[in-house]
Amino acid sequence: MIKRRFPKTIPLLQPIPPTPPSPIPNPPLPSQPVVSSTPLPTLTLFHSPKSNHTQLLSFLKTHLNPPFTPQNLLRFLKSKLHHHPNFTHYDFHIFNWASTIDSYRHDHSTFEWMARTLAITDRFSDLRSLLHFMVSNPCPCSDGIFSCSRTEHIFQFSIVAYCKIGKLDDAVDAFECMRKLIDGKPSVVVYNILINGFVKCGWHDKALGFYNRMIKDRVKPDVFTFNILLNSYCRNSESGLALELFKEMKEKGCSPNVVSFNTLIKGFFRVRKFEEGIGMAYEMIEMGCEFSCVTCEILVDGLCREGRVSEACDILINFSRKGVLPKEYDCFGLVETLCRKGNSVRALEIVYELWSKGNHPSLISCTTLIEGLRVFEKIDEALRLTERMLEEGMVPDYVTFTCLLQDLCNVGRTVEANKLRLLASSKGLDSTAMACNILVSGYTREGKRKEGEILVDEMLDRGFIPDxxxxNRLMNGFSNERKSM
Known part of the structure; x- marks a missing residue:
């Protein structure tokens, strides 16, 4: 058996000549560090290019001797080279060098790993070279009748990477390379990626142009294609054209989803066409498309920002009675707006209406509403809401709860305040020393010595009374208050 010797030099690791012989140009080796006037440490991580080349050659001899397979190379790149602190950035050099060995040929596994690695590490010029190399050196899977099934996935990942950083020309170039390698037409997913890339970069006309190319290539657009273009039209304040595309979408047999409607509603609101936006919401109901929390937030928040709070309330109640509101929707934004405008009673009506239909308010919505009711001295309403919260297992925060106890005591309703305290304790909200002191003061002012003494004894048992x-001061307070009466 003839044993192949490892070459003494790695051609592709030599300095790049003006016209590189390899179809894939290689990144240059690190230059020799500039000698500083300050003495360097004896041990250093910097090496000259020659030293690096020698060490890399030795490393290769140890771990990767020809002949090897793509699986051997991939294992070496992943487990050996990738974790080496000095050689990890030579992965593309090694990949290139392997392609010059007569007995070796890259397949989709090494192409895919290299493409993903280059994209993740932002080496996009090398990625472009790699994709062009794939066109002239396709995967061995393509030697038969059909092309390699992984080719489109490799290019799709690369196109996504280019679009993320706004390199749309390179993304289109990768698309053209892919067209030469795959069987048939590209998938609609790849077209959507490129169209979305143009939209995110603000190139509306180019997005439309690529959509027209998609239609010309007889690739059927899906709901994501239309949603991307609807968003682009709305971002450019062209709600009329967006509506025309929406009609075209239905004519082509593509059913709009909740994202389609949300995009249009938001687009109409953007240009202050509120009636048209609300109309789209009712069309959703007619088409049987379920509302999302985002749908409700777009409608309610959009109307509230324009001062149409009453209309937002009516629409929300109407949708609730129709049973189309998502169960997880929380009307916090509307509650906050109503309380800020001094209409906390209306906010309470909205919360109770939605609550009765299964839309449980969040703790923050209830807390905001209690504070709004307290500000306008709606103590009864605040008390009833707190009691319902506790019955439903919603425990308010200590500050809000203590303030409500203080309000009740201030109007001579300390007995009710204490009942609320006991209810809260049974639901897991332990009484604080401050809450008990507030109640004792309330009993003192109302001359309820017996109830006050019971509470003082409870405070003593729980360690709320330090000495x-x-x-004696608390107990004497009851006697003094009774004498003054």
């Missing part, structure tokens, strides 16, 4: 003098 005997504090205890």
């Amino acid at each position: 005997i003098s504090t205890y």
